[in-house]
Amino acid sequence: MAEAVADVIRLEGVAKRYRVGEETVHALRGVDLAIGPNELVAVMGPSGSGKSTLMNILGCLDVPTGGTYRLDGRDVATLSQADLARVRGRRIGFVFQTFELLPRQTALRNVEMPMIYSGASASQRRRRAAEALDRVGLSDRMGHRPSQMSGGQRQRVAIARAIVQGPALLLADEPTGNLDTRTGEEILDLFADLHREGQTIVVVTHEPDVAARCRRIVRIRDGLVESDECRDP
């Protein structure tokens, strides 16, 4: 089935080495991974396993030192810094553990931000940001600042910001890590809804509860894919 449709993500032998002082750290040692459209994948692994590095590479925040990474069929190694920025802005949506909203701007302005860099007009930005906030159930909180919202609401704003450009891939890094269990469940419900609507989502987590909501679980250990299993929900 995966062969029939073009993969959103295809990693072949992806490696990442860092130099820390005199030592060379091999964060990734040759990861092969393909993720097709409309998959909901959990990437799990203990700390130091390389899962954060993998996430950075998937998000085009970092480039691999070995192997090839194709996003939408394009090899990211051939892209310039400006092209990478464009890919991050249009094709990838990030959700961070610590939300990363601009504290002094309203929810609406926070969601508008990615569109500033893709050159949308002000009215377009406003309309699409309002739609995205509506999608995450915050249409009554558009004028609120992050400090006036709960953690769950902040993460919803962050998700609205991530999906506002209609990305090929939604990347979430421990999206429930700073939330209580019930709020975390709500956020995961939201991901499930987005997935049902066709969104490709990769969630990096170390919480089994979170991974249990995903059909496919990829386990990373020592910079390699340890297991890659699909389950029926």
Added chain:
Amino acid sequence: MRVAVANVGNACEQLWAHRLRSALTVLGIVIAVTSTLTVVGVVQGFTRYVADFLQGLGTNAMWIWPERPAGEAGRRLGRIAMDERDVAAIGENCPALRRISPLVRGERALVQSGRDETRATLEGVSSDYLAIRNLGVAAGRPFSVVDVEEGRAVCLLGRDVVRKLDLADDVVGRAVLVAGRRFRVAGLLAEKGSFLGNSQDDLVLIPYTTALKMYPAQRRRLAVSAQAGSEASVPEARAQIVNLLRRRHRLDAYQPNDFNILTQDEILDAFNSMSLVATVVLAGIVGVSLLVGGIGVMNVMLVSVTERTREIGLRKAVGARRRDILLQFLVEAVALSLAGGMAGVALGYGLCALASLHPRMVDVVVPAWAVALGFGVSTMTGVVFGLAPAVKASLLNPIDALRHE
């Protein structure tokens, strides 16, 4: 283009969102620019004031008076003297001079009229003196040649003397007592104003011949006030006088002058070099204030780096290119610095205007270079310290910037 406009909008939004930080940054710049403008303005105003006063002493004027030179050579000279024959010789043999007047300076003399009395500077002069010093006669007449030749007891009163003696213009033709002698008031001098709080109208002029009768000891110690024919002939006149007096006083080549000669230009030069020193010293003080203002700006900018670094990381993660980040931060820094600079210039001019309101304050002159200096240095500081952390952060990997603590 639309992205660039949005970046500028971003910058303005961020400035407004961080009002307190923006205000603190602006404040540092405002203080630096204001103090530069005010201090330099006052110093320059004062300099011009003194220069104007020196110009007002006369036109192409010079002064010569007997003086024993310092040092061993001076001690070996015989009697130091200048008398009427010297003055006459200068008058006849120095073609570069237009006018000349002996100058007998008495001590502060008591002037009385009825029961009123005051003390005033007494000067014995010739009829040319008024023209040399640019003194006008407001009422009555100046000295005539005959007044001087015959040593008549006539006088010209300065405006302050008239005021202090409680007299009016009708005093012309009447008599006052000067140092106990009766003098007929020939005329009143036009008002010259005060300099550094000292009145220049606190003056009584009498013919020098009359003054020499009152102070016979001054006969050998006459001073001279002279006027060169034109500005260009001042050095020539000076040389002619020096040659003549050295010849008349039979000074050998190795002996120093037994008199001193000072031209208005020399006084101006001396003052200018003095005011240059003052300006340099004050520029140093102003430099400190610029530095302090700059450090304030730097401080505010650097303190906000942590927060800004995360913001930059986030913006890069959602698609901002390096140039987007740089443009936003450049606009922020320039806008803040310009706002501060302009407010500083306005405030500086305001303070100068306020200072000028004081009746005894000189007119403050703010030179363009002070504006340029204050504005330039502070805006440079603002831009450099506003932009430097942003440049650094824009080079960071977005993830590192987001993790920045």
